[in-house]
Amino acid sequence: MTTATAGELSLPLELPPETKDLQERTRAFVEEHVMPLEQEAERLYGRLPQEKIDAVKQAGIAAGLNGGQHSPEYGGQGWSTLDWVVVEEQYGRSTNGIYWHVPGAYNVFHNASEAQAEKYLRPLIAGKMKDAYAVTEAEAGSDPSGIATTAERTGSGFRINGEKWFVTSGDIADVLIVMANVIDGDERLPTLFLVDIDTPGVEIVADPQFTHHYPEGHPTIRFTDVEVGEDAVVQGVGEGEDMQRAWFLEERLGIAARGVGAMWRLLDESVEWATNRVQGGNRIWDHQGVSFPLADSAADAAAGRLLTYQVAVLADGGADLKLVHAKASMAKLFVSEAAFRCADRAVQALGGRGYMRDYAPERLLRELRVDRIWEGTSEIQRLVVTRGLERRGVERMLH
Ligand SMILES: Cc1cc2nc3c(=O)[nH]c(=O)nc-3n(C[C@H](O)[C@H](O)[C@H](O)COP(=O)(O)OP(=O)(O)OC[C@H]3O[C@@H](n4cnc5c(N)ncnc54)[C@H](O)[C@@H]3O)c2cc1C
Known part of the structure; x- marks a missing residue:
């Protein structure tokens, strides 16, 4: 290679x-x-x-x-x-x-x-510990710069106050990575802290149910006068945003990669079913109303795979990081939207079985929906892509 x-x-x-x-x-x-x-x-x-x-x-x-x-x-x-x-x-x-x-x-x-x-x-x-990442708040989702969680300096470190929403794995985590603004005079410096879950003042205040049935929850966690030392700061005060961008890059590329895998599974299941299922004396595959949507799914899957692999190769090759970010957003946008379409088509091809939880297409239809929301909604990815088109140029975004 x-x-x-x-x-x-x-x-x-x-x-x-x-x-x-x-x-x-x-x-x-x-x-x-x-x-x-x-x-x-x-x-x-x-x-x-x-x-x-x-x-x-x-x-x-x-x-x-x-x-x-x-x-x-x-x-x-x-x-x-x-x-x-x-x-x-x-x-x-x-x-x-x-x-x-x-x-x-x-x-x-x-x-x-x-x-x-x-x-x-x-x-x-x-595998002896579990982490969770807490950025989102009730009033700060798509715009994480609006977070209200603060970290005030004390004699020995910081006192954290705030409430984080949708903390994936927060129900079983040992350590939380918490984004808070360090108050420095009039300035607010976005900073990441490592907070042990058993620190006094850390409290799970809600553990809502979600559409998917996944191993861990996404609870709401409140921080009330949580005292941490200087050693809880990751990298340095005010350096949270760069690390957050790196986190978004990894998560968005990961969503794209898993979406590509999901489309593969959906095609495996729906092609297998449709080529074997006989109704009215014919394979349902022989009705183009059944097989053509699956051809569209194959095109979605193959295109999404190429784009996702390309972003990975660019990242490994040391390409301009801003270009890599923009293209990772493009991959996340395309694949998350395409995979959901593929899930819907697979459910349709399976008929009533497609609506049964025993079958993977039904589960994926629910599970893939959140990929258009978390780590930045599709609308936010479109904003990143439009910025890329304007600042990096059409040619670099496409090639
Ligand atoms: C299951 C799950 C797990 C999650 N895990 C984590 C986690 O581990 N850690 C964490 O920190 N967060 C996590 N999140 C939060 C997730 O990243 C946010 O839900 C997401 O970023 C959207 O924010 P919001 O829910 O506040 O929606 P909002 O920001 O209120 O958006 C609502 C709607 O408005 C649109 N919108 C908002 N701003 C714009 C704009 N400028 N232009 C166009 N449209 C706009 C959005 O696209 C969306 O359609 C998780 C969420 C879910 C559902």
């Missing part, structure tokens, strides 16, 4: 052998350890029994999938972005988020101090 230099597109038409091997290992893990649990997870509203969670976790670790892009120094795998995308694509072929049980850590920890890495990153990757 050739890698891209800044601004240059060079797609890996063949994956490098070690990436291909990783793809095969992840595929085997998903098919042997994840997919067989989907229906049980669905019936249990996403919450598998602990022994099954432990089995998935151990199988993921045995397959060398924990800690993905983090450094091997802390137990990670040191993957490239392309490696990571290939893995996420395989995870996307499954339902109910069961792969969440494979240990990992948010990319904020790339910026952790040595002490923070020892205290949190190593145990997170080993």
Whole structure:
């Protein structure tokens, strides 16, 4: 494979052998350890029994999938972005988020101090801890710059006050990555803090139900006079926004990669069904009303895959970061919208079975909906893309 230099597109038409091997290992893990649990997870509203969670976790670790892009120094795998995308694509072929049980850590920890890495990153990757990322608030969603959570300086550190919404995994997390504004005179400096869940003043005030049945919740967490030391700051006071952009980049690319995997699964299921189902003496596949929408799904899946892989290759090749951000938004926008269309078409092709929770298309129809909302809605991705078109230029955005 050739890698891209800044601004240059060079797609890996063949994956490098070690990436291909990783793809095969992840595929085997998903098919042997994840997919067989989907229906049980669905019936249990996403919450598998602990022994099954432990089995998935151990199988993921045995397959060398924990800690993905983090450094091997802390137990990670040191993957490239392309490696990571290939893995996420395989995870996307499954339902109910069961792969969440494979240990990992948010990319904020790339910026952790040595002490923070020892205290949190190593145990997170080993599966002995869980993290959650708390940015969104009741009045600050699409515009995270509007957050009201504050961190006032005390003699020994900071006192945090505020309330965070939709904190994924916040119900089981050991450590929260919290975005707060450090008050510095008239200035408000966006800063990320590592807050242990058992710190006095941290309280889960609501744990709402959501459309998908996933392993962990998205609770509302209140911080009342929560005292943390100087050592809770990640990287430095006022440096939260850059890390947040890096988090968005990773999450948006991950959503695109998993959406590509979901379209693959939807096509597998709907083509298999439609080519075998006979009604009125004919295969339903032979009705173009059934098969043509699936041709559209194949076009969506193949196009989304190319775009997603391209962003990964550009990121690995050190292309202009702003271009990579804009193209990651384009990938997230296209794939999340396309995957939802594909889920709807697959449900239609399966008829009444498509509406049954026992079938993957029904589960994916619900699960894929949030991909058009979280980590920036489709409208916000369109804003990023339009900025890219204006500032980076049409040609660089397209090629
Ligand atoms: C299941 C789930 C898990 C989540 N996990 C996390 C998490 O772990 N951590 C975290 O911090 N957050 C998390 N979120 C929050 C998520 O990122 C936000 O919900 C999302 O960014 C949208 O913000 P909002 O809900 O406040 O909607 P709003 O910002 O109120 O948007 C409402 C509507 O207005 C549109 N809109 C808003 N501004 C504009 C604009 N400028 N131009 C055009 N249209 C606009 C939006 O596109 C949307 O359609 C999660 C959300 C969900 C549903």
